[in-house]
Amino acid sequence: xxxxxxxxxxxxxxxxxxxxxxxxxxxxxxxxxxxxxxxxxxxxxxxxxxxxxxxxxxxxxxxxxxxxxxxxxxxxxxxxxxxxxxxxxxxxxxxxxxxxxxxxxxxxxxxxxxxxxxxxxxxxxxxxxxxxxxxxxxxxxxxxxxxxxxxxxxxxxxxxxxxxxxxxxxxxxxxxxxxxxxxxxxxxxxxxxxxx
Amino acid sequence: xxxxxxxxxxxxxxxxxxxxxxxxxxxxxxxxxxxxxxxxxxxxxxxxxxxxxxxxxxxxxxxxxxxxxxxxxxxxxxxxxxxxxxxxxxxxxxxxxxxxxxxxxxxxxxxxxxxxxxxxxxxxxxxxxxxxxxxxxxxxxxxxxxxxxxxxxxxxxxxxxxxxxxxxxxxxxxxxxxxxxxxxxxxxxxxxxxxxxxxxxxxxxxxxxxxxxxxxxxxxxxxxxxxxxxxxxxxxxxxxxxxxxxxxxxxxxx
Numbered sequence: 355x356x357x358x359x360x361x362x363x364x365x366x367x368x369x370x371x372x373x374x375x376x377x378x379x380x381x382x383x384x385x386x387x388x389x390x391x392x393x394x395x396x397x398x399x400x401x402x403x404x405x406x407x408x409x410x411x412x413x414x415x416x417x418x419x420x421x422x423x424x425x426x427x428x429x430x431x432x433x434x435x436x437x438x439x440x441x442x443x444x445x446x447x448x449x450x451x452x453x454x455x456x457x458x459x460x461x462x463x464x465x466x467x468x469x470x471x472x473x474x475x476x477x478x479x480x481x482x483x484x485x486x487x488x489x490x491x492x493x494x495x496x497x498x499x500x501x502x503x504x505x506x507x508x509x510x511x512x513x514x515x516x517x518x519x520x521x522x523x524x525x526x527x528x529x530x531x532x533x534x535x536x537x538x539x540x541x542x543x544x545x546x547x548x549x550x
Numbered sequence: 551x552x553x554x555x556x557x558x559x560x561x562x563x564x565x566x567x568x569x570x571x572x573x574x575x576x577x578x579x580x581x582x583x584x585x586x587x588x589x590x591x592x593x594x595x596x597x598x599x600x601x602x603x604x605x606x607x608x609x610x611x612x613x614x615x616x617x618x619x620x621x622x623x624x625x626x627x628x629x630x631x632x633x634x635x636x637x638x639x640x641x642x643x644x645x646x647x648x649x650x651x652x653x654x655x656x657x658x659x660x661x662x663x664x665x666x667x668x669x670x671x672x673x674x675x676x677x678x679x680x681x682x683x684x685x686x687x688x689x690x691x692x693x694x695x696x697x698x699x700x701x702x703x704x705x706x707x708x709x710x711x712x713x714x715x716x717x718x719x720x721x722x723x724x725x726x727x728x729x730x731x732x733x734x735x736x737x738x739x740x741x742x743x744x745x746x747x748x749x750x751x752x753x754x755x756x757x758x759x760x761x762x763x764x765x766x767x768x769x770x771x772x773x774x775x776x777x778x779x780x781x782x783x784x785x786x787x788x789x790x791x792x793x794x795x796x797x798x799x800x801x802x803x804x
Contacts, residue, residue: 367646371621401671460745467673467716469747470770471553471595471800491553491800493626495648495673512551535626535648537590537802 356548357383357392361413363399363406363431372534376541378548386418394424394547397528399431403455403498404443406431420448425525425550433521433528434498442498450526453503453518464514467497474509474519474531482520482527483509484546490539492519492531500530553800554764554792555595555771556785557749558778560585562631563602565611583618589778590625592785593802597623598651598719598773601631608632613645620646628676639666643674651676651719654692657699657706660713667714676749677715679703681736682723688736695723704740711744718744719773722752729755729777731762738767749773757783757791764797 356373358366360382373380380396383389397419399406410416419426428436437447440455447455458466471491476483499517502510508527509520520529527547533540561568566580586597599619601612616629629642630651639650656662656677666675680691681703688703707718720740722733732753741748747770750763754774763772777783789799 365644365646367617367644368620368648371646372624375622375624462742462745465745465747465770467746468552469673469717470555473551495626497672532626535624537624541624 355392355394356380357388357395359383359395359397359415359419361406361415362409363401365400366398368532369396369398369429369534372541372544376545376548378544383415386415389418389422392424394550395422395426396547397426397428397432397435399429399433399435401431402442403431403434403440403447404445407435407440407443407445407447410435410448416448420450423525425527425547427547428526428528429534430496430530430532433530434500436521436526436528437500440498451500451506451521451523451528453506453521454501455498456501457498458514461514467495468499468513469495471536472511472513472519472531474511476509477504477507478522480508480522481550482522482543482546484542486539486542486546492529492533492536492540494519494531496530500528551798552770553595553798554769555749556593556760556788556799557596557598557771557773558589558594558785559598559600559751559773559775560779561600561602561775562615565603565615568602582615583622586619586623586627589785590623591802593789593800594625594778594785595800596625596771597627599627599629599631600651601629603631609638609641612638613641616642616645616647630676630678635662636665636669639670639674643670649674649676649717651678653678653680656710657690657692657701660709663710663713663715667716672714672716672746675715676717676719677707677710678719678721679707679710680721680723691723695726703736704743707740707744711746715746717747717749717770719749719751725753726751728753731755731759732767732772734763734766737763737769741767741769747771754783757788760788761792761795761797764792765795 511519626648690701
């Protein structure tokens with residue numbers, strides 16, 4: 355069963371609705387004691403990464419999250435929290451991945467936020483993308499991105515720069531797009547995570 | 551490469567879609583959720599629901615609509631109509647809406663844009679603008695184009711971007727309902743001037759009109775209602791032709 359880590363950042367109605375459609379069991383993690391009830395975790399998040407990190411620190415769950423050995427999936431700002439630092443609020447993050455969250459440069463050609471469906475290109479074979487064709491479209495909406503890094507980037511997307519659409523290290527996975535809003539392939543990714 | 555988005559717009563009143571619908575295989579053409587599901591299966595990239603309910607129960611009916619859509623639809627959607635304050639937006643966000651669109655409330659109180667962007671992030675706030683030419687100027691209009699304001703549309707859009715709008719939904723009332731094509735000249739002027747996504751609306755009558763609006767203006771998305779509702783344009787056909795014109799779209803294979 356998936357435990358959704360609650361720390362006060364963002365609405366999870368669409369995520370839980372997707373899990374329900376897929377018949378994937380889930381529950382909520384509010385405190386350190388709740389972790390033992392689940393065999394995998396999702397860290398959701400929307401909004402401001404610096405503010406989200408501050409809420410996560412107030413939740414008292416930081417050390418527990420860093421020590422997790424079970425599969426854990428960060429989504430959108432929940433992904434950015436796993437990096438070392440975000441330019442949004444110039445804030446230190448969890449540093450599970452020693453890479454940076456940066457802001458897209460303002461440009462007339464490449465609008466910010468990066469909004470809409472973009473192709474996700476596989477960099478490293480991984481069960482998270484099982485049954486999802488290379489180059490499939492996923493739904494993104496974000497102004498900050500995680501830099502491409504060949505050691506951690508599971509899948510990349512091209513915008514004004516090539517960035518990490520998905521990253522992976524040990525038991526930690528994270529995606530910049532919204533699988534709960536990305537049609538059938540998004541649902542496939544959530545199913546894949548539930549089977550890892 | 552980021553895809554150009556195709557967005558059907560559904561008018562909803564008291565929880566039911568109001569415009570005539572011509573899908574043969576729908577059980578209940580008035581059910582916005584079933585219609586939305588049908589569009590997502592066809593390959594719509596996003597949906598806009600415009601709630602025109604005029605009763606004091608409106609917020610409650612909108613929240614119920616948003617919840618039932620979010621439970622069943624796996625693509626992003628926007629809800630608009632009568633959002634006047636932070637509390638309206640908060641209720642809709644918590645019910646699962648991806649974005650809200652604000653129109654006349656922002657004209658009456660421009661600071662609402664700043665407040666919404668600060669509270670929920672710029673990606674949550676679409677500024678919808680209805681524009682009509684008056685002499686040689688484009689002026690912002692309210693109430694579906696019936697009431698003129700003195701606001702210059704171009705200036706208003708630039709102001710809204712500064713205040714924190716994350717996207718612009720621009721409807722040309724001169725083109726809306728004509729099926730004669732989008733207002734490509736004005737859309738290009740706006741799209742070239744802002745750094746946020748622009749959704750073109752008003753005038754879609756044929757597949758070629760969608761090709762034209764993307765080729766001539768480079769807007770991010772195109773919205774239409776009746777050509778989709780009456781089955782005059784099928785989204786898979788539309789995307790196939792856009793693709794033949796080297797316009798990047800998301801193909802859905804069922």
